Amino acid sequence: MSTKPLAARTGRSLQARRRTITAYLFLAPALSFLLVFFFLPLAQVVYYSFTDFNLYRSNWVGAANYTALVNDPLFWLSIRKSFIYLLCTPILIVLSLSLAIIVNRSLRGIAFFRAMYFMPAVISAVAIGMIFELVFADQGLLNGLLRGLGLVRISVGFLQDPNLVLPSIMSVTIWRGVGYYMVMFLAGLQAIPKELYEAAAIDGANTLQQHLYITVPGVRPIIVLVGVLSSIAALRAFDEIFIMTSGTGGILNSGLTAMFYLYRQAFVFNNVGYASAIAVVFSLIIIVFTLINLRLGGAR
Amino acid sequence: VSRLRRRLASAGWYLLLTAVMLVTAVPFAWAALMSIRETAANPFPRNRPAQVLPYPGLVGWGEGLREARATGEYAGPGGWWRDYGPEVRERLEGTRLEPYTFPATTENYYRVAQDIAIGRYFMNSLLVALGAVALTLLLCSLAAYPLAKLRFAGRDVLFIVVLSTLIFPEQLILIPLYVMAVNVFGFQNSFYGLILPFAASGLGIFLLRQIYYAIPDELIEAARIDGASEFGIWWRILLPLIRPGLATLAIITFVGSWNNFLWPLLMLSDTSLFTLPVGLSYLRGFFSGSLRTVAAGIVIATVPIIIVFMIFQRQFIQGLSGAVKG
Numbered sequence: 001m002s003t004k005p006l007a008a009r010t011g012r013s014l015q016a017r018r019r020t021i022t023a024y025l026f027l028a029p030a031l032s033f034l035l036v037f038f039f040l041p042l043a044q045v046v047y048y049s050f051t052d053f054n055l056y057r058s059n060w061v062g063a064a065n066y067t068a069l070v071n072d073p074l075f076w077l078s079i080r081k082s083f084i085y086l087l088c089t090p091i092l093i094v095l096s097l098s099l100a101i102i103v104n105r106s107l108r109g110i111a112f113f114r115a116m117y118f119m120p121a122v123i124s125a126v127a128i129g130m131i132f133e134l135v136f137a138d139q140g141l142l143n144g145l146l147r148g149l150g151l152v153r154i155s156v157g158f159l160q161d162p163n164l165v166l167p168s169i170m171s172v173t174i175w176r177g178v179g180y181y182m183v184m185f186l187a188g189l190q191a192i193p194k195e196l197y198e199a200a201a202i203d204g205a206n207t208l209q210q211h212l213y214i215t216v217p218g219v220r221p222i223i224v225l226v227g228v229l230s231s232i233a234a235l236r237a238f239d240e241i242f243i244m245t246s247g248t249g250g251i252l253n254s255g256l257t258a259m260f261y262l263y264r265q266a267f268v269f270n271n272v273g274y275a276s277a278i279a280v281v282f283s284l285i286i287i288v289f290t291l292i293n294l295r296l297g298g299a300r
Numbered sequence: 301v302s303r304l305r306r307r308l309a310s311a312g313w314y315l316l317l318t319a320v321m322l323v324t325a326v327p328f329a330w331a332a333l334m335s336i337r338e339t340a341a342n343p344f345p346r347n348r349p350a351q352v353l354p355y356p357g358l359v360g361w362g363e364g365l366r367e368a369r370a371t372g373e374y375a376g377p378g379g380w381w382r383d384y385g386p387e388v389r390e391r392l393e394g395t396r397l398e399p400y401t402f403p404a405t406t407e408n409y410y411r412v413a414q415d416i417a418i419g420r421y422f423m424n425s426l427l428v429a430l431g432a433v434a435l436t437l438l439l440c441s442l443a444a445y446p447l448a449k450l451r452f453a454g455r456d457v458l459f460i461v462v463l464s465t466l467i468f469p470e471q472l473i474l475i476p477l478y479v480m481a482v483n484v485f486g487f488q489n490s491f492y493g494l495i496l497p498f499a500a501s502g503l504g505i506f507l508l509r510q511i512y513y514a515i516p517d518e519l520i521e522a523a524r525i526d527g528a529s530e531f532g533i534w535w536r537i538l539l540p541l542i543r544p545g546l547a548t549l550a551i552i553t554f555v556g557s558w559n560n561f562l563w564p565l566l567m568l569s570d571t572s573l574f575t576l577p578v579g580l581s582y583l584r585g586f587f588s589g590s591l592r593t594v595a596a597g598i599v600i601a602t603v604p605i606i607i608v609f610m611i612f613q614r615q616f617i618q619g620l621s622g623a624v625k626g
Contacts, residue, residue: 022530023446030443033500044476113317115613122609124559126577131331141330144344187621239561266475283472
């Protein structure tokens, strides 16, 4: 370096500096948006969680929100509901992988079927929640079928019975997600070489064995991806719960997930400080959960 | 024999595929059937088959709905209605179809069109989604280029900063974002408030960076030697090359914005600014007594997006699987 002429050295550093300035000019718009609308709120939510901020006042209250949270039975109920909601994830993985295997063959018109399965993903959860209100209604499709088949005498209150509210809404989340994650698995399946299956068939492996020992390890990264994406989606599910419980969180808080409790405390009761504490604790749980997921998936 | 077996096998696959398709399609069909039913009708009468086949009943548009219901027909200055029900029922009487049928009506659609500005909600949603797509593509394609292709101090740190946005769940920043949007920016009842806060997406930057990364450095070097500016290289050479990635990001952003509910629900109180999901939720409350009228609203709101999806289904599906592979 030092043996080079001075002119070349300053020339190079000048060039490097110009490159750096150019790079930051390209980055500046996006970074300033992220700073204002992401990192600033991130710091604020932690600050709010130590105050009694509502629409009229804001005083520092220390950890009072957090101690109240620990003693709030509704908070723990909502966390439990959110974990129940997470059961969507394994069901979604199994269903969407199976469906991807089914549609991963060259049949005439297969693109049409793929599109039909994917379609619910482009329709808003609000519309889908309303469609399923019609399906779950007293004189709805499901009760009609159940009565017609003689399985029940009186209509089932899918959205009224406290024990059924959450499973009913979860089934809608699953119904809407299967086609979406199917497409992700399809991308993974198409990357698995066909020769592997031929070789396994020659060795006498049946279809189930082929899928267990070739397909599942082959799409392992996609399983992790779908697991992370669908569990994040399950933990923040809001639209379908809001619609199908008429914005109440369900009879006897039967649909009160942590996300919904956060919404209620912040935007219905205006307890912004307390809701911020819920957001912080709940988000920590999600982050830890996601990291565990990634670690489990990443480690062989 | 082997041809017959192949035929049978593919017939089996089609059967399975169709059965699964029914699971996705039947709820939509059910909503459509409900939307053309009279308000008081029960589709599942006791000890009789379910009524699922529509025949024309009270059909028309405009004023005179009530008169037509009473007298069977109305043709006035502001509307036209006619009740075909009795005639058709007479013809169906005694046929095998009779117990499965019900009189279809347009009155639910008329009510929705009368009381809810659903066309307007549609345009609002479109405007917001297109604005979000344009801004997101611009910000992300600008920011991803130096992260993939330029060497400068702080690049790795900045990339980690961008990636870190992916790990924090959205609900964490929701509350301060709301306070900021209302108190600082005055975003309430404005479309800026729906577009700006989510325009810079960490996922979008990451996605496009992967695609820039695959472009050979020689191409950029050659352009530099030819004296092109960095901005010129980005605009004239790189942007055309990353079009598939831009299409993927555009689709993801459009669908996300189009379907977004909670944020517009918090931001909008002026009914003329409602986006489609908020408008649907409003309609649901407005017609809370009549599921059939709500069903008509659902059909009006979902059919256009289904048509758009069917036209572009290939791009949608390839875009998403492209994002997974990238």
